[in-house]
Amino acid sequence: MVEHDKKTLARMLDGDLSWEELKPIVSGRKDPNRFDVIMEILQEKVPWDEKIILPLHEHLYIVLKNGERIVKCDCGFEFGDYRVNWKTKCRVRVRDTMEQIEELYLKYMGCHPDWMELREYFCPGCLTLLDTESVPPGYPTVFNFLPDIDAFYENWLGRKAPDK
Amino acid sequence: MKEKALGWNGKTLKEMLLESEKLIEEKKQYYGIDKLSLKEQDPFRYERAYASLRGALVSARETALHVAASPIVKEIGELCFALYTPEGDSIVVSTGILVHVHTMSEAVKFMIREEYEDDPGINPGDIFLNNDPDCGNVHTTDVQTLIPIFWQDELIGWAGGVTHQIDTGGITPGHDLVSAVQRFDDGVYYTCRKIGSNDKIWKDHFISARRSVRTPMYWELDEKCRLAGDLMIRDAVLDFIEREGIDYYKRFIREAIEEGRRIVLERVKERLIPGRYRAASFMDGAFKDEAWQPIAQADIMNNLPLEILVKEDGQLSLSFDGANGPSDHPFNCGKGAMEGGQWVLLTQILIYGDKVNDGAYFAVEKEYPLGTWANPGDPYLSYQAPWGNLIPAYTGMMKCISYGLFSRGYREEVVPGYGFTGDAIQGGGIYDSGPIEGERWALSTFEISGQGLGASAVRDGLDWGYAMWNPEADLGDVETWELFQGGVPYLARRVKPNICGHGKYRGGSNYEGIAVVAFSKKVEFFGAREGNAFHGCGGMHGGYPQATGYRLYAKNTNLEEIFKNQKDYPLGDPEPTDGEFEKFIEGDIVRKFASLIYPITLKNYDIFHFSLSGGPGYGDPLERKLESIKKDLDDGIYTSDKVYSIYGVVANYNEDKDEWIVDEEATKKRREEMINERKEKSMSFEEFWEYERKKITDGKLYDAPLRMYTESLQLSKNWAKEFREFWKLPEDFQMEVK
Numbered sequence: 001m002v003e004h005d006k007k008t009l010a011r012m013l014d015g016d017l018s019w020e021e022l023k024p025i026v027s028g029r030k031d032p033n034r035f036d037v038i039m040e041i042l043q044e045k046v047p048w049d050e051k052i053i054l055p056l057h058e059h060l061y062i063v064l065k066n067g068e069r070i071v072k073c074d075c076g077f078e079f080g081d082y083r084v085n086w087k088t089k090c091r092v093r094v095r096d097t098m099e100q101i102e103e104l105y106l107k108y109m110g111c112h113p114d115w116m117e118l119r120e121y122f123c124p125g126c127l128t129l130l131d132t133e134s135v136p137p138g139y140p141t142v143f144n145f146l147p148d149i150d151a152f153y154e155n156w157l158g159r160k161a162p163d164k
Numbered sequence: 165m166k167e168k169a170l171g172w173n174g175k176t177l178k179e180m181l182l183e184s185e186k187l188i189e190e191k192k193q194y195y196g197i198d199k200l201s202l203k204e205q206d207p208f209r210y211e212r213a214y215a216s217l218r219g220a221l222v223s224a225r226e227t228a229l230h231v232a233a234s235p236i237v238k239e240i241g242e243l244c245f246a247l248y249t250p251e252g253d254s255i256v257v258s259t260g261i262l263v264h265v266h267t268m269s270e271a272v273k274f275m276i277r278e279e280y281e282d283d284p285g286i287n288p289g290d291i292f293l294n295n296d297p298d299c300g301n302v303h304t305t306d307v308q309t310l311i312p313i314f315w316q317d318e319l320i321g322w323a324g325g326v327t328h329q330i331d332t333g334g335i336t337p338g339h340d341l342v343s344a345v346q347r348f349d350d351g352v353y354y355t356c357r358k359i360g361s362n363d364k365i366w367k368d369h370f371i372s373a374r375r376s377v378r379t380p381m382y383w384e385l386d387e388k389c390r391l392a393g394d395l396m397i398r399d400a401v402l403d404f405i406e407r408e409g410i411d412y413y414k415r416f417i418r419e420a421i422e423e424g425r426r427i428v429l430e431r432v433k434e435r436l437i438p439g440r441y442r443a444a445s446f447m448d449g450a451f452k453d454e455a456w457q458p459i460a461q462a463d464i465m466n467n468l469p470l471e472i473l474v475k476e477d478g479q480l481s482l483s484f485d486g487a488n489g490p491s492d493h494p495f496n497c498g499k500g501a502m503e504g505g506q507w508v509l510l511t512q513i514l515i516y517g518d519k520v521n522d523g524a525y526f527a528v529e530k531e532y533p534l535g536t537w538a539n540p541g542d543p544y545l546s547y548q549a550p551w552g553n554l555i556p557a558y559t560g561m562m563k564c565i566s567y568g569l570f571s572r573g574y575r576e577e578v579v580p581g582y583g584f585t586g587d588a589i590q591g592g593g594i595y596d597s598g599p600i601e602g603e604r605w606a607l608s609t610f611e612i613s614g615q616g617l618g619a620s621a622v623r624d625g626l627d628w629g630y631a632m633w634n635p636e637a638d639l640g641d642v643e644t645w646e647l648f649q650g651g652v653p654y655l656a657r658r659v660k661p662n663i664c665g666h667g668k669y670r671g672g673s674n675y676e677g678i679a680v681v682a683f684s685k686k687v688e689f690f691g692a693r694e695g696n697a698f699h700g701c702g703g704m705h706g707g708y709p710q711a712t713g714y715r716l717y718a719k720n721t722n723l724e725e726i727f728k729n730q731k732d733y734p735l736g737d738p739e740p741t742d743g744e745f746e747k748f749i750e751g752d753i754v755r756k757f758a759s760l761i762y763p764i765t766l767k768n769y770d771i772f773h774f775s776l777s778g779g780p781g782y783g784d785p786l787e788r789k790l791e792s793i794k795k796d797l798d799d800g801i802y803t804s805d806k807v808y809s810i811y812g813v814v815a816n817y818n819e820d821k822d823e824w825i826v827d828e829e830a831t832k833k834r835r836e837e838m839i840n841e842r843k844e845k846s847m848s849f850e851e852f853w854e855y856e857r858k859k860i861t862d863g864k865l866y867d868a869p870l871r872m873y874t875e876s877l878q879l880s881k882n883w884a885k886e887f888r889e890f891w892k893l894p895e896d897f898q899m900e901v902k
Contacts, residue, residue, distance in 0.1 A: 012622050013575065013622070015622055015623065017622070019623075022576060022622065022623065025576050026576045026577070030434065030435070034573040034574060037573070038573035038575075039573075054571055055571055057570075058621065058668075058706070059705075089849060091843070091846040091848060093842065094852065103809050104810055105711050106711070107740050108755065108757055109662070109663065109711035109712055109714065109740070110698075110711065110712060111696060111698050112695075112696040112757055114868075114869075115696040115866060115869060116465075116697040118698070118708075118709075122843075127842045127843055129784040130706055130784075131704075131705065132702055132706065134701075134709045136446065136865075137859040137869060138856055138857075138859040140886065140887055142442055142444045144441065144443065145439065145564075145567040145568075147438070147439035147571065148438040148439040148476070151476045156438065
């Protein structure tokens, strides 16, 4: 059975592995205990005490808070019920003019605002850029991922979710 | 009517197909197999048996490609072989373009449903040809050769091979024709046609085929390539039966497919999280001012929404519900195209391994809503360039799977998407001088095989080295392309700065090229990639989409004089607002925001530019490490003004050391400023909602997105309901293109 040590995986999360170190992790058989090791690393890393139930994003976690499963940023900002799209709690910048788009892309090399706009979703707590959406004007905000937490723990991992 | 049916135990092939479909429907297992008895009884024999067939297919591919002539097949391996059950389910697939795990399967089923067994008859040694997207192909450019395999008087399988052609005789030269607007523009159609017997392709077929395409030599040798591979597979299957016995073979092929199905379910449970995943991607087509044909003169924006349900048992369910309608353009997709795009990606990101077959097809539910671009239900539309929708649409699948991989802890596998393998500059001409004066050349470079891959959650994306439709992406040698398309030698190729998707980890980067028309007459040229819209569904977790494409060429230039006087000429277009075309040459320089152009005529000393794509980025750019930025600057991936405006990095070029030095103090200050700017320039979600809702209700949307919304609202009740609920619109709210 392949297992990668916690220190190596922690360095991987920080982007510190060289390609020579990363290649065997990419190409080799996957370590079945990966989820648990990563959860341990993340729980030690976040500055708050709530139990992580599922990592959702580079900065966001589904955590247990007062008996509820909520989305929380590593800065401490709480987005509320994980079944509601966390983006609806973000601050949003819409780049829908040529001038705004050309701050990021050379002329001719960004979208045309008549056809598409670029949205930036920021954490209201730390203003980290959490997501971008490149969509036509007026497109509803996309709810990217709604996990079935209990099915995952009970049917796939064979144990109760941490809050059950 | 034949005296004896071709199927097993006196059944017709149609009866076998119906029985197979009934069993999978009722038992949810391939052919109702609940136990892999051969594998359990003697796993070594079973694995050896599988490996021998798989090896035979890989060997057939590697051998056959040397029979081929077209550089697309020979140089970069655009071919694939597969072995099918009598009903048309793939058992084993070769390496190569795994687009075709299931495509030829539909062609076999088409022949069975149409009762080819009776007419035109299926006999040992018969050869069938198919390139019809309405029965299991992606586009007319992919040409399939299928032969039946018999043991005694029973049909025990099919061998199939597919190659990608340079030209299939469409409305203009080329392999992905932007100007095809109906079936009759797509080139020559072979709808599961019998073209040979006794292992020999009929002479009348070759005569006809040679006159149907612009590149007859490539066509003929590629046909021989596919037949050679098929015959090698047939020999290997017959050897297998001699060795293992027919009863073993018959059971083995069923178990191999059922095992393929189970492998998918297990892999999904190993890597993902059950739940609902969604991504939104789009494709623009600026046809309004380009199309010749009145029916095609409309700008289009295609809605490519993907929802994936990962179920408790590991089954994947994909749906394109919400897709907008088909159009009088070449991007429409039949089932073969939808399956092809799906399989070539799933086998790269999730179900890689040697046991990939139609078991995987049976493990994935899919919905391609009738009447949309994903299933128009009209064979008379054009299906010539379905990749125009497939490539961006399936970025959504990569992104959805990546959310699961991320949460499961496999961050090294995360890839939010890839660059569009667009700008396949195409066309052709006739040599007007030199040793082969009067001969035709076809412009068909497949350098597009090297695009930027998206960043992962732990590293930057791969530069100039990925094509979603070929897991063995290889852009070939430029010298080979020049040899075959000699009328357009290259003037330059170099890294194009500022095109990758920005992020903590940037997407892969890429390069641009410039070519000149030479020694030719009657030159046609066209090209296409995204231009008004970002490609696919963009970056992930704060990463940005990669830059879009655009069009640049110059006619009536003074290049002849420049060459004679050995003066400077353009080597690229690193800054479009201060272009080298404008700086170094005189002539009619054309720059267009949209990349897509219908064929234009060019003459000697006209030049054109083309650019390949970067990949989308991952994570907040302000978290990118400074040493990575320095390397980007040193390598020419970014320019200093853009790392300032995107990454908040202040850097200065040190001429003595010939390198960029990052000013850490100034960078820290600039990044703090940018955080403050984020607060000032953003709004609350509630304000955003009001701001965006007005764009829907004030009636000022541009034609292309307006048409997209109008069609999606009409075609999908569910999508329309969610759309109206999100914006709190009346239940009967509709949109309309005036």
